[in-house]
Amino acid sequence: MLPTATIIDIHCHTAGIGAGSSGCFVSSAMRRNVRFNFFLKTFGVSERELLQHGDGLVLERLSKRLGESRQVSAAVVLAMDGVVDAQGQLDQAATEIHIPNEFLGRECKKYPNLLFGASINPNRSDALERLDRAAEEGAVLLKWLPSVQHIDPADARLTPFYRRLRELRLPLLTHTGNEESFTRVDNSLADPLRLRRALDEGVTVIAAHCASNGKNDGQANLERLLSLFGQYPNLHADISALTQANRLGHLTGVLRNAGIHDRLLYGSDMPIINSAITSPWWHAYRIPLPEVRRIAAIKNPWDRDVELKRALGVTEKILGNSARMFVGAGLVPARLAPLQ
Secondary structure, three states: OOOOOOEEEEEEOOOOOOOOOOOOEEOHHHHHOHHHHHHHHHHOOOHHHHHHHOOHHHHHHHHHHHHOOOOEEEEEEEOEOOOEOOOOOEOHHHOOEEEOHHHHHHHHOOOOOEEEEEOOOOOOOOHHHHHHHHHHOOOOEEEEOHHHHOOOOOOHHHHHHHHHHHHHOOOEEEEOOOOOOOOOOOHHHHOHHHHHHHHHOOOOEEEEHHHOOOEEOOEEHHHHHHHHHOOOOOEEEEOOOOOOHHHOOHHHHHHOOHHHHHHEEOOOOEOHHHOHHHOHHHHOOOOOHHHHHHHHOOOOHHHHHHHHHHHOOOOHHHHHHHHHHHHHOOOOOHHHOOOO
């Protein structure tokens, strides 16, 4: 069934354990963590199935479920580079999750509704070559999780990388605010003010999760992010994760800032939207009960997420911003999100 809306999800995750020679990696510590089986379950797969069919099974099931959505036409699936050592090589001992570009780019090509979101730690010795290769393989953006990948966005040594990103016209989707899904983090690296160097270089920056939690230097990360919008027209933010039970009220707080509505982009944070942590019932204090029941009864996770966000005040304009950005820049085919 064709979608009735023109929404592109710019923030969708995948998973892998290395099955089927994918090159994916999950640390032993993360495998022991309760989150590991939780995430596999929300993806609709088991470890046994992955061992039997390979990690590509996650992408197959993502595409099938997304194809059943009436609201969302395509999703950017995100790779995950690891920690890099002093020699610019992957430090597997310090890396909790690694989803290689080579695997994800290859798998996304199999499904017209899945778009390749690359991840490259800029501290790699061959970071620029990897960036060119990712662009050649069809990447539509670059994803960072600085607090986990040990990336300091304010590091002056990243300037050549930023300039190449700008030349390639690839947006940088980077986590802002505290990270709570990994066991080893440095949340100071996700301070929105550290993004100024990339913004000054003209990179299109998308602040993931709108810096909706945590503080730096005693100031809320959201306040620090909001202070940048007036100065940088190349700054955007996504609204993924903002309906989670541990972020109640954050989406409403972001939406109060009407001046940034044209910079907000739809993201789901799939597979989180397929779990109880994003249930509409957490928002019954803001949404009429009949509407909560209606939304909770929607089976497709993307459709449920879109309807919940609409009920909380997300406008059709905001929902369409990602299509306008990515189709308008020629990063995705117009057929995936026909502009109105």
